[in-house]
Amino acid sequence: MxxxxxxxxxxxxxxxFDLELDDGEVLAVLGPNGAxxxxxxxMIAGLIRPDRGRIELGxxxxTDTSAGTFVPPHLRGVAMLSQQAMLFPHLSVAANVAYAPRCAGHSRSTARVTAQRWLEVVGAADLADRRPAQLSGGQAQRVxxxxxxxxxxRLLxxxxxxxxxDVTAAPEMRRLLRELLRGGLRTAIIVTHDLLDALAVADKVAVIEDGRVxxxxxxxxxxxxxxxxxxARISDINLIPGTVSEPGVIRTNWGTDICGIGIGNLDPGAAAIALFRPTAVAVHLETPHASPRNVIVVTIAELNTHGAGVRIRGVDQPDGGTGLAADIxxxxxAELDLEPGMTVYFVVKAQEVELHTALP
Known part of the structure; x- marks a missing residue:
């Protein structure tokens, strides 16, 4: 377990922190730098002691600060892999891999067999006799x-x-981790900035901001x-927080009503969010009068090439949220002659907007 x-x-x-992960699950932890x-x-590995709280593995x-319990890192059954391979430079690849079973008390021959097996699993058996200095970045990370x-x-x-x-080694490593981790055979937590890592490897996602899940x-x-x-940013979705004012409508903190399709129980007065994709946004230079459509006043912060089109990003929302995006x-x-600093109107049909209850 x-x-x-x-x-x-x-x-x-x-x-x-407050999180749980079941046996055999893979959790991707996402969040901005410094979160x-x-x-x-x-903390989980035992390399940092918390001031308070409890950690259970299997x-x-x-760790239990109230009871004074603290199991040292080497007895936790946890293995940690960082950005750098951190291989022992004076040992061969095979000896590097055999190091852990040797530390666990296995004989030299048993450790050698174990190392060979895992090198074969990760596709690096042909590297067994090399030293780390002779490996590429992708090869070293496989080892x-x-x-x-x-x-x-017990936990990776x-x-x-x-x-x-590099851009060629990363996809190969991602495929390897998917093969090793998916399917409930091993419990793992992977910290990443890359949405592809979560999509390819993880069963669950936890988002950390300002030190909280x-x-x-x-x-x-x-x-x-x-x-x-x-x-919302990494999922390429616009997110606007507000409060439910009536069925199918939320009012933002700056007084704009957003109409959409309610998902779940949305009682009047409840905190809620509106979600819609940049591709669902039309951009106008003047206020349109047709209905039922959502009209949001936006000051352009930047214009960037996005696929075959242009991504328009507005300045941050009045409550500090990430600026809204539109793809045109x-x-x-070119026809609209857009430039940063201009005020435009983002228009979104109500059926393109989903309304959800906000997180507590």
């Missing part, structure tokens, strides 16, 4: 994966494992209907 339960905080780093993602992994308590798995960990922690790889759920639920600003054709952008 390799389930994970974390309810712990650390004042110095401004974090307070506390790596701190979460270090049903065993490894690091083999070394981590050779320890037979991966901290941005693809971030240091602000959103969690299945990959599909979080990325198709995000409830947090960061998740290049010819439409």
């Amino acid at each position: 390799s389930d994970v339960r974390v309810r712990a905080g650390l004042t110095q780093r401004g974090v307070e 506390g993602k790596s701190t979460l992994l270090l 049903g065993a308590v490894v 690091a994966v083999a070394r981590a798995l050779a320890a037979e960990p 922690l991966l901290d941005e494992p693809m971030s240091a790889l 602000v959103e969690s759920g299945t990959v599909r639920d979080v990325l198709s209907a995000p409830r947090s600003d960061f998740a 054709t290049a010819s439409a952008a």
